[in-house]
Amino acid sequence: xxxxxxxxxxxxxxxxxxxxxxxxxxxxxxxxxxxxxxxxxxxxxxxxxxxxxxxxxxxxxxxxxxxxxxxxxxxxxxxxxxxxxxxxxxxxxxxxxxxxxxxxxxxxxxxxxxxxxxxxxxxxxxxxxxxxxxxxxxxxxxxxxxxxxxxxxxxxxxxxxxxxxxxxxxxxxxxxxxxxxxxxxxxxxxxxxxxxxxxxxxxxxxxxxxxxxxxxxxxxxxxxxxxxxxxxxxxxxxxxxxxxxxxxxxxxxxxxxxxxxxxxxxxxxxxxxxxxxxxxxxxxxxxxxxxxxxxxxxxxxxxxxxxxxxxxxxxxxxxxxxxxxxxxxxxxxxxxxxxxxxxxxxxxxxxxxxxxxxxxxxxxxxxxxxxxxxxxxxxxxxxxxxxxxxxxxxxxxxxxxxxxxxxxxxxxxxxxxxxxxxxxxxxxxxxxxxxxxxxxxxxxxxxxxxxxxxxxxxxxxxxxxxxxxxxxxxxxxxxxxxxxxxxxxxxxxxxxxxxxxxxxxxxxxxxxxxxxxxxxxxxxxxxxxxxxxxxxxxxxxxxxxxxxxxxxxxxxxxxxxxxxxxxxxxxxxxxxxxxx
Amino acid sequence: xxxxxxxxxxxxxxxxxxxxxxxxxxxxxxxxxxxxxxxxxxxxxxxxxxxxxxxxxxxxxxxxxxxxxxxxxxxxxxxx
Numbered sequence: 001x002x003x004x005x006x007x008x009x010x011x012x013x014x015x016x017x018x019x020x021x022x023x024x025x026x027x028x029x030x031x032x033x034x035x036x037x038x039x040x041x042x043x044x045x046x047x048x049x050x051x052x053x054x055x056x057x058x059x060x061x062x063x064x065x066x067x068x069x070x071x072x073x074x075x076x077x078x079x080x081x082x083x084x085x086x087x088x089x090x091x092x093x094x095x096x097x098x099x100x101x102x103x104x105x106x107x108x109x110x111x112x113x114x115x116x117x118x119x120x121x122x123x124x125x126x127x128x129x130x131x132x133x134x135x136x137x138x139x140x141x142x143x144x145x146x147x148x149x150x151x152x153x154x155x156x157x158x159x160x161x162x163x164x165x166x167x168x169x170x171x172x173x174x175x176x177x178x179x180x181x182x183x184x185x186x187x188x189x190x191x192x193x194x195x196x197x198x199x200x201x202x203x204x205x206x207x208x209x210x211x212x213x214x215x216x217x218x219x220x221x222x223x224x225x226x227x228x229x230x231x232x233x234x235x236x237x238x239x240x241x242x243x244x245x246x247x248x249x250x251x252x253x254x255x256x257x258x259x260x261x262x263x264x265x266x267x268x269x270x271x272x273x274x275x276x277x278x279x280x281x282x283x284x285x286x287x288x289x290x291x292x293x294x295x296x297x298x299x300x301x302x303x304x305x306x307x308x309x310x311x312x313x314x315x316x317x318x319x320x321x322x323x324x325x326x327x328x329x330x331x332x333x334x335x336x337x338x339x340x341x342x343x344x345x346x347x348x349x350x351x352x353x354x355x356x357x358x359x360x361x362x363x364x365x366x367x368x369x370x371x372x373x374x375x376x377x378x379x380x381x382x383x384x385x386x387x388x389x390x391x392x393x394x395x396x397x398x399x400x401x402x403x404x405x406x407x408x409x410x411x412x413x414x415x416x417x418x419x420x421x422x423x424x425x426x427x428x429x430x431x432x433x434x435x436x437x438x439x440x441x442x443x444x445x446x447x448x449x450x451x452x453x454x455x456x457x458x459x460x461x462x463x464x465x466x467x468x469x470x471x472x473x474x475x476x477x478x479x480x481x482x483x484x485x486x487x488x489x490x491x492x493x494x495x496x497x498x499x500x501x502x503x504x505x506x507x508x509x510x511x512x513x514x515x516x517x518x519x520x521x522x523x524x525x526x527x528x529x530x531x532x533x534x535x536x537x538x539x540x541x542x543x544x545x546x547x548x549x550x551x552x553x554x555x556x557x558x559x560x561x562x563x564x565x566x567x568x569x570x571x572x573x574x575x576x577x578x579x580x
Numbered sequence: 581x582x583x584x585x586x587x588x589x590x591x592x593x594x595x596x597x598x599x600x601x602x603x604x605x606x607x608x609x610x611x612x613x614x615x616x617x618x619x620x621x622x623x624x625x626x627x628x629x630x631x632x633x634x635x636x637x638x639x640x641x642x643x644x645x646x647x648x649x650x651x652x653x654x655x656x657x658x659x660x
Contacts, residue, residue: 008628194637
């Protein structure tokens with residue numbers, strides 16, 4: 001999310017080195033002049049606190065760089081390869097195609113593009129970021145072009161659609177919705193014809209920051225920087241007016257006054273909730289009064305069960321939000337605060353600088369468009385299990401409520417009747433596994449992010465051993481909550497190159513269950529030593545000592561566990577026998 | 581705007597563009613006189629100048645102008 005920033009400002013930000021920021025290696029291949037675009041990417045990434053290490057290919061070298069296995073592209077070993085193609089170049093190709101063959105243009109262009117994605121998948125571990133094609137109607141057929149298969153208009157739309165389908169099937173590819181960006185501009189602001197004719201740059205300098213920002217949002221998502229929760233004010237944010245003063249009949253939602261604007265916002269938030277984003281209320285209100293509209297008002301799209309937490313009191317919001325964050329156990333930087341009141345926003349932003357706090361427009365009618373334009377909810381994976389996330393958090397709250405009823409914590413754990421599955425990665429779980437690697441920051445030993453296709457690769461690799469774990473208890477099903485990847489190394493060693501776990505299942509002896517399982521698997525694979533490593537990040541200090549606690553011996557090159565001498569640790573988690 | 585005012589404003593744009601406060605342009609100044617003034621910088625410069633003076637150069641003018649003097653001439657024309 002970036003405020004309106006100019007090319008000039010991004011250019012300044014892009015100067016010099018910023019080695020203290022985390023690095024991300026990007027290769028840029030374009031069929032237009034990419035220098036200014038790259039400048040904007042670097043500047044925009046710095047705003048997002050990422051230092052881009054860019055290899056920029058020469059003009060129009062996409063094919064060459066990808067085909068030549070000794071090219072600078074492959075030498076750069078980027079985390080992601082950005083393929084930047086423009087509609088203008090596409091049009092130049094289109095007009096050279098004989099009329100009778102034009103109806104096949106989109107398909108052959110798609111084949112060419114997908115072919116390159118496949119070569120990159122074969123030769124690298126990089127993700128691919130592909131710009132979609134800016135929509136242009138050359139007006140040779142006018143609107144009629146939309147229904148005439150031999151027109152450029154028809155083929156261009158088809159191409160973007162075919163790319164969507166192809167990206168759905170190629171999990172290492174992430175499309176950038178150029179037309180979503182373009183839609184925010186007048187034509188003359190998005191494209192400067194002179195600059196294209198003179199310098200082969202099809203975008204106006206005005207539009208480059210917005211385009212760069214969109215790409216950086218995708219990069220952030222690839223790095224696991226995803227938004228997970230929206231914290232919402234109530235009065236004049238979710239409805240017009242103040243519930244305490246105006247009462248149920250006076251607040252504006254539905255057809256009354258500004259109602260439609262608030263209704264639209266609520267509907268959108270509900271869609272986010274369905275997608276798996278958590279919603280929490282943080283309102284300065286009497287709790288009973290605050291809940292009334294959700295319980296009784298017919299025009300509210302959001303209902304009480306759409307929220308994982310409902311905090312309504314007279315405390316300051318920053319404290320309440322800190323409490324929400326602690327309960328949900330997610331990073332502040334994955335939380336978005338939506339409040340119409342600039343004083344509240346300022347207080348929260350000052351006390352919690354890493355939280356995302358959009359400066360909402362004063363006019364409620366403008367807010368939804370504004371929030372959508374910020375593109376806050378970019379992601380690189382999705383599974384239908386996500387929509388159950390709110391329910392899972394609500395069930396978790398029920399669990400914590402029963403702890404106090406037991407004499408010992410161990411008794412409590414046993415009474416939970418926890419059962420876990422342990423198995424090697426399988427295709428059904430690839431999306432959820434990838435997603436967990438992208439989202440987990442706290443219980444994460446080496447913070448290695450995987451895209452779905454990288455998960456598939458390691459699952460099928462003879463040099464690796466993979467495990468995933470699910471957990472359920474008598475209250476409900478947590479789903480897949482831990483992932484382990486081990487590399488086979490010389491000397492009968494299995495090196496744990498990734499171990500992460502969802503924060504929702506901490507302190508339940510799941511760690512012990514997992515180590516017991518890893519030892520079992522190690523023995524089955526003829527390994528004699530398990531080696532673990534802890535790579536410190538600002539977020540994962542909680543696992544600095546986990547290997548030591550599990551009985552590993554700390555040595556210079558990591559934590560070692562003698563598999564043969566190991567005796568199983570006590571755990572309240574029982575094995576569910578559908579694992580393998 | 582007087583000629584002097586235009587050159588003063590241009591100085592600001594050039595200094596900002598090339599990050600060099602010592603730059604002072606005159607009628608005879610060309611791209612050869614400023615080290616980083618390549619074709620990319622030329623685009624940036626043109627856009628910054630258009631922004632500053634609220635006018636637009638045609639494509640022919642952008643590629644055709646020989647020196648700053650010509651540029652100023654066009655700016656004066658447009659601003660009337």
